[in-house]
Amino acid sequence: MGVQQNGADQRQPPDETPVLIVGAGPAGLIAALQLSKNGQRCVLIERNLDTTKWPKMDITNCRSMELLKRLDVDRGLREVGVSQEYSFDVNISTGLSEGGQLIAKWPSQGLPSPDAWRKRIRTNNDGSNPREPYQRCSQAIFEAWLKPQLQSNPLVDAYFGWKLESLTEESSHVDSTLVDTAGNRHSIRSRYVIGCDGAGSKVRSAVGIALKGGPVPGAMHLIHFKSRDLSRLHKQGQFWHIFFTSGSVIISQDEIDTWTVHTPIPVGADVSDVDPKQAIYRALGGDCAPYEIEIDEVLVTSTWRPNIYLADKYMSQGKRIFLSGDAAHQNIPTGGYGMNTAVGDSFDIGWKIAAVLAGHGGPHLLDSYEAERRPVAARNLERSGVHHTVHATYQQWCLRAPSASTSQNEEGRSLRDRIAAHVAQNDGENTDHGIELGYRYNGSGVIVTDDASQEPAWTPKEYVPSTWPGARAPHVYLSDGKTSIFDKFGTGPAFTLVDFSADGKYAQSFERAARSARVPLEVVRLLMRRMRGRYGNAMPCSYDRMITWPGAHPQMVRPGPLSMC
Template identity: 45%
Template structure:
């Protein structure tokens, strides 16, 4: 539901307790509103801009994010926009043509010394969506995601998601409202905003507010939450343009990304936003460089030329041009005002674009916070559930930021490989061939960018709402390069196809699910169902019979799944109703029950409250102190 006439709005609005105020209408804010609505909760979204972004920004929705959109019933819609985009290029039968990234096109990444060369130095052969899906079906062992990734430019993604929100009666989208201040107001939150057209000021009082307002977040700054970290050396000139000069652009083959060596180092990159006519060039510059002295066309030619000087193409239209300086930072806190205000997305963390973690982390933030806020507003979730948001998501931000640096380091190492004479990289001699072979080996042995499933979906949420295994059971070793299937509490449960081909993922339902691999033994699952019913926790009891493959991968006969697909508890039996009540109390964040958990599960309350590895956080914090 959209509101566009500021004269029809009250200057002061008191929102109902079941309405969340969201600041920021980018992908994270729009998705948060979507998740809340999915769970029956209303939201009011304020965005300072009048339209969705024109900038390309992110260009890959990763596999874990696609799983999230599948849960929300939106995966097919997103793929339809990514594979069939609208362009105002008329043909004889229609005012628009439909183009995009067809599902059979591989996501190839090239590494080149310049398009004047006949071929690239090396390449990463990321599979197409079709090929990825075939691999998922073929290898049904829990190591794969359920959904392949999807190429889609943020300008298209964001417009599609806003359309979805506009049509949802639980979401009130108000673009053209600039938020100036978020502050405490008794036990509530007051958000002050200005209508950018009329200049009229209005205040909105709500029980909860969420800052999804980007790296320069007014919400974070106004609440005095510092960022640990800062900008990286150098900056980037971005030029987003249209060109149908495919014979020159794709001289070295069709590509998704192509990285160019320039001046003896990795000097720029180009992204194919679709497979027809839309591209984005990134020119890496030192801080002292003056980009204003360079035209957008010359910037494109400089990047494409690599080590060989400018390489000209026919540019039909420059769409947008900007500069940005990559920042590595994590907010010191994800909440304020006693858990009434939260941060999500770039307002909470910022990283280097390599790996595509930024927006995809924001999607995961919105998903995690959304279902927890909904549980509390719907009456069965407790404050501990909201407290778990920072405990779970902030360590993931540190890990993802670190790995974006790892991927950037892969490109940065090229300058060392090219020493002492970078010009030899194009030479037709033994030294030139040796350099090119060394670059090839380097990229083939450091190929985790956009494929490190351990980073994307293998993280372990350690917080009191996940009941740990009994002592003495070793945890699986985490690796950034792969997802190790496990139902360890706090980890995303493995995707597996059941005997009839149904993904177990699709059977969880909307809220909590107790998955039972039934083997004719009474394991006490009815106690958990009864305990959940007593306090009105929505719980689906999924009984599976004869599913030997899934049972082996899932490791336990009883596994309790959270609304986000992560495991809350697992076990062989539930001995009685009291034990079941302890499990339910923990999973919904009942802090008062934490002391009881040490009786049921053999660990102390302090162990539960501080299960995340504090030494990891402290060590990583040291890397980001300003």
């Protein structure tokens, strides 16, 4: 178990490891979990002794929940997250104090609870829905829940309180110097390094990868606190978020007693003398007078600036060092794309490195990580900016007419109606399923495209089910009404060949080719006549088979030899 003295981890790490993961936020934890799921060892280091105390991201979206299900941790996350019966309702309000009004519920019908969405998924079995509903869970809870699971994993050697001091990339390996909690240096050699060490990534700077972008104007004061004063907090109804026209936001973290307030402040403002309770009252008051509630405990406070950054590269020149999560991209929180993009990054690079280490990953497989994931991040960054602008727009309207938002005259009613119409027309935040589920790995060197067919339409708002090469495989339940087609996909390192042909002869030829290439392959036979009206609607019937990667992105293939990477 190692030697612990005064909280210091003084174990001796191995001299060599297949993979060194730097950073144990969501990106690092998922990367380690994916490697172990594929039977590969790794060393995981984190400069902090414990997981984050700041709430940060608070929604795990549908696609991330699908990926976590493939890693067998989705159920555990739901157990520690917000209870399944609670909705994701978002309110737009001028304030909770006297004279404040609820302007709109966003979207107008509200966002359904996971329980309600499961019923919808069962009812509409046409490929247009995800396998899993989204889940509310603070990143602070997410990390604290996943950390001990990784620490007890026999394939993961985790060191908390350890820092990366330097690294040197060679043609066949990476040499890294680590510093433990007592200040001692340790050398470790790995075949690969995954940098999951956040916005100020030491890994990224060590290999000279630049960031493009910058901070969004303005800054925010965060206050994370406990309060059971639900009658006053729910004055305008139960909520997940309330966006106030003043620019402040309150987030319900657990529907019990934990909340986070964000209040706009000038860049560089000193909040050290600000009474956090008074700041909470002002935030809840919105454009009205401060609104007092009973506060049991202030947990943490901080200031932060929204950023939009994207790394020029996702991997080093020698292709042995990779970036994931905030080390590669930094999002405005609107839309919740930051951590969710990180989950996709680490899931992807994890199985690809594992395939190479196992000997069945082709020479272009690691190159495909940047080609696939960087465009996804760029699109998500852009969309988070779109969502941010929705809020900035109505806040500017209120700033230009300071007393109008709460006024009962014609000007006030007109402004509130204008805000209500504006948010109704721009309600894609957390409902843009084209962004979350519909991304495609076009341009990847390991996915064979189909020049004979026209690529299906794509929009950020609507998910269009498609088996276009490089797209997420659509989810449907099979004829028994209980088994998802996703449940048939192989886990761990195996590729899955879904064969819709009547005689299965093509599958046999693929199996022979896979054995010859030493590629792990699982075959699933599904008769197309039974799938018509379900998967058939999402899949061009001219195709005979579908190969799904361990990342559950399919490659459609016509009759012919096995060709994967």
